[in-house]
Amino acid sequence: MNKLDPRLNAIRSDLADARLGAAAGSARLINGEARVVAAPVLSLHREPRFDARIDTQALLGERVRVFETREGWAWLQLEKDGYVGYAALDDLAQPTAPPTHRVAVPSTFMFPAPDIKAQPVVTVTLNAEVAVLREDERFAHLANGRFIIARHLKPLGDHEADFVAVAEAFRHVPYLWGGKSVLGLDCSGLVQLSLQAAGRIAPRDSDMQENGLGDALPIDDFDGLRRGDLIFWDGHVGIMADGRHLLHANGHFMQVTLEPLADAVERIAKRYGKITAIKRL
Template sequence: MSETFDRRLTPARPDLAAAYLKGRVTADRYVEGAVMEVKEGVVDLRREPRPDCPIDTQALYGERVTVYDEEEGWAWAQLDRDGYVGWIAANALWSALRTPTHRVCVPRTFVYPAASIKQPPLLALPLSAEVEIVDERENFYVMRDLGFIWRPHLAPLGLLAADFVSVAETLMGAPYLWGGKSSIGVDCSGLVQISLAAAGKKAPRDSDMQEARLGKPVEIGAPLQRGDLIFWKGHVGVMRDATTLLHANGTHMLVSSEPLELVRARNLNAGAGDITAVKRLEG
């Protein structure tokens, strides 16, 4: 008898499942999986091993994944940071595991082949990507086996953002992308997740998970404050102050800031329903 699991977070299929699920789910075979690391700046995770399949979420440079299966250039894997399961391009992973020391603390930065901003970049890294730094040279940090990053664009892992809302505000105007988690494209729950990560707060990936697991409930209609999370069915935003909501949304197709009551009225008029929860994070 198999237990009931959230398929988004459970590496189990009828033909194959993670070894740690043996006895809990039914599958033809069970595998331990191989730990690998994301070597590209941002990589899509999809529900099926097809390039035309919608993006469920994304993995960022330096993130570890456990690969359980490979099929025609696709790896079926589970992300280490939030446990999401899906198909990722196998050539975006490598078996070289780094020990991260720093994280990207700006919306986007470049990796250069030399300590010069005039060199053509090797790679672009998004906010909250983690890297291993082995040296310093002038105004650059030196990455292990890769290149150079402008020093002000990185922060030691132990140096956390004091205000996650300020982090989210740096992505103002970023285009909306379903499943996105970077300044190139981000969705509502992705904006919340990567902003909280910069402040050292682990958050699940999707808005329904965030509503269930983050913070303490605040009565709907009670006075709001900066950092409060506002939930609708399938949507989340964060308050910049008592009246202003910041959110990645499909109305403007970007990260925008607007009065909460305007958003609330628009959703009601569109038949999307009213606010389902307000959550306040500790600290």
């Protein structure tokens, strides 16, 4: 029997998602309870501590399934991409009004009143989901009593035509391991976030994306590359902005950068090795 990937399966030695059945072994099975992300950005930690490593993030309005709560922490699984981790319990809420719209810009403000001079309550980021009750000439009136600039939202199901254009809007955003918003991104987070805006749910980590996205191209021929091709290394991924330039969130520059692919290949090879795959969506 293949070992279950704990990143994508809620399983511990003592507790497991009931949907795993016999695959969970001797762990106690639990169905879990539905919750929704109530914070602008929710960090999923590897352990129930704020100083523990962040593996990924979830955004406002995203649904999760909670399997355990203890001492202010929730052990949960994200519904969109299946990622498992620990998050602050206070950043979750009971599901209420279902979302109708998503944030369609890198970031925008949520106001307490339909007035741009009002002090914003929070900043919300691309792909956050909200429930809109009605719109006027300028503002969307939300079910939670707050307001967002209407042109910054799109109905769920209204997707972007070019995921690369979405990714390009995040150029110069700081690099953050596990990050998935304009506040900070890692390489696979940039790919996942951009594809989601274009209507495609992608796996979270670069190894999952390498195995699950697109059709393989030769890794020793760069002449035929085009916009939107994904370039993979061991633990890293970037997006071709055109036939020669790579857009990627990286720890070398500590931000999302656009650079010649040849430069990135030469630099990355010295520390992490050669390209492992090129995929075309």
